[in-house]
Amino acid sequence: MNAPMSTKPRLFLTRRIPEPGFSLAQEAFIVTGGDEDRPLERDSLLRGVAGADALLCLLTDTVDGAVIDAAGPRLRVISNMAVGFDNIDVPAATERGILVTNTPGVLTDATADLAWALILSVARRVVEGDRMVREGRFEEWSPFLLLGRAVAGATLGIVGMGRIGQAVARRALGWDMRVVYARKSGPLRPEQVPPGARWEHQQDLDDVLRQADIVSLHVPLDAATRHLIGSRELHLMRPGAFLVNTARGPIVDERALVEALAEGHLGGAGLDVYESEPCLAPGLAGLSNVVLLPHLGSATVETRGRMAELAVQNAIAAVNAEPVENAVNPEVLSRMMSPWIDQI
Numbered sequence: 001m002n003a004p005m006s007t008k009p010r011l012f013l014t015r016r017i018p019e020p021g022f023s024l025a026q027e028a029f030i031v032t033g034g035d036e037d038r039p040l041e042r043d044s045l046l047r048g049v050a051g052a053d054a055l056l057c058l059l060t061d062t063v064d065g066a067v068i069d070a071a072g073p074r075l076r077v078i079s080n081m082a083v084g085f086d087n088i089d090v091p092a093a094t095e096r097g098i099l100v101t102n103t104p105g106v107l108t109d110a111t112a113d114l115a116w117a118l119i120l121s122v123a124r125r126v127v128e129g130d131r132m133v134r135e136g137r138f139e140e141w142s143p144f145l146l147l148g149r150a151v152a153g154a155t156l157g158i159v160g161m162g163r164i165g166q167a168v169a170r171r172a173l174g175w176d177m178r179v180v181y182a183r184k185s186g187p188l189r190p191e192q193v194p195p196g197a198r199w200e201h202q203q204d205l206d207d208v209l210r211q212a213d214i215v216s217l218h219v220p221l222d223a224a225t226r227h228l229i230g231s232r233e234l235h236l237m238r239p240g241a242f243l244v245n246t247a248r249g250p251i252v253d254e255r256a257l258v259e260a261l262a263e264g265h266l267g268g269a270g271l272d273v274y275e276s277e278p279c280l281a282p283g284l285a286g287l288s289n290v291v292l293l294p295h296l297g298s299a300t301v302e303t304r305g306r307m308a309e310l311a312v313q314n315a316i317a318a319v320n321a322e323p324v325e326n327a328v329n330p331e332v333l334s335r336m337m338s339p340w341i342d343q344i
C-alpha cells in the first residue's frame with residue numbers, strides 16, 4: 001500500500017534557526033533546507049525554494065523577484081527572521097501577491113540594551129581600557145588616564161522613535177538624560193512618554209543632531225534613510241559627540257564617518273552594523289575611538305529563540321490564511337485567497 005500523501009505545507013528554510021523555532025517548523029511543515037549555519041549560495045537558494053509554500057529567510061539572504069519566481073505558484077509567504085526587511089524586495093513580493101512578515105517586538109529590549117552597551121563603552125572608553133590592561137600597558141592609576149565623557153545628565157538624540165528608539169530612551173531615565181528625538185510620524189502621544197521623562201520631539205533631524213551629546217539611530221533602512229547621516233549631518237553634530245548605530249549600516253555614510261572621527265570632530269562611534277557588512281570602510285578599524293561589534297543587536301539566547309519561533313508562527317498563520325500580525329505588506333492579505341490546502 002502506498003504511504004498516505006503528507007498534507008503538510010512545505011517550508012524552505014535558508015539557514016539553521018534556533019529552537020523552539022526549528023521544532024515548531026518541523027511540526028507544522030515539511031521542512032527542507034536549514035541544515036547549516038551559513039548563508040546559502042544564490043544557486044542553492046533558487047533551487048531550494050522551488051515548490052515551497054513558505055520561505056523562511058534571514059537578513060543574510062537577498063530575496064528578490066527572481067527568488068520569488070523560482071519558488072513557483074505555491075508560495076504564500078516570505079517570513080523574515082528579523083525586524084528589518086531591507087534584504088527583501090517587498091514591492092516584488094506585493095506585485096506577486098506574496099505576504100512578507102517580520103519579527104518586531106521580541107527583539108526590542110535586546111537591541112536597546114546593546115545600544116546602551118555601545119553608548120557606555122564608547123563614552124567611557126571601555127574597550128580601549130580592556131586592550132590596555134590585556135596588553136600590559138596599564139602601569140599605574142593616573143588622574144588623566146583614558147578620560148571619557150559623562151553620560152549622566154547628557155542629552156541623548158534618538159533618530160527614529162519607534163519601539164526600539166523608545167526602549168533606548170526609557171533606559172536613559174536611569175541616567176537622568178534629556179532626550180531629543182526625530183520621528184517620521186510626529187510627536188509621541190503624551191501617554192507614550194513615561195512619567196518624569198524629558199522627551200522632546202524635534203521637527204527636524206538637524207535639530208536633534210545639533211543638540212545631542214550622543215546620537216543613537218533607530219530608523220529602518222529604505223530609500224529615504226540610506227545615507228541619512230552623511231558628512232553634512234555628522235558636522236552638524238556637536239564637537240566631541242558620539243554616534244551609535246544598531247539599526248542598519250547604510251543609514252550612515254561610513255567613509256564620511258571615518259573622516260569625521262579621524263579629523264577629531266566626533267568624540268567616537270559605537271557601531272553594530274556596517275555599510276557593506278561584514279566589510280568595514282577603509283580606516284575604520286584603525287581608529288581607537290570606535291567600538292565595533294559584529295551585528296549583535298538581537299543576539300541573546302532568549303531573543304533569538306523568540307525570533308525563530310515568531311518567524312515560524314508567522315509562516316504558519318499565513319499558509320493557513322489566519323490573521324497575521326506581523327505583515328510588512330498587509331495589502332496582500334485581502335488578496336490572499338483560501339488556504340494552501342485548496343491548491344492541492
Ligand code: GLV
Nearest residue numbers: 082083084297298
Ligand atoms: C536585526 O538586525 C534585525 O533586523 O532583526
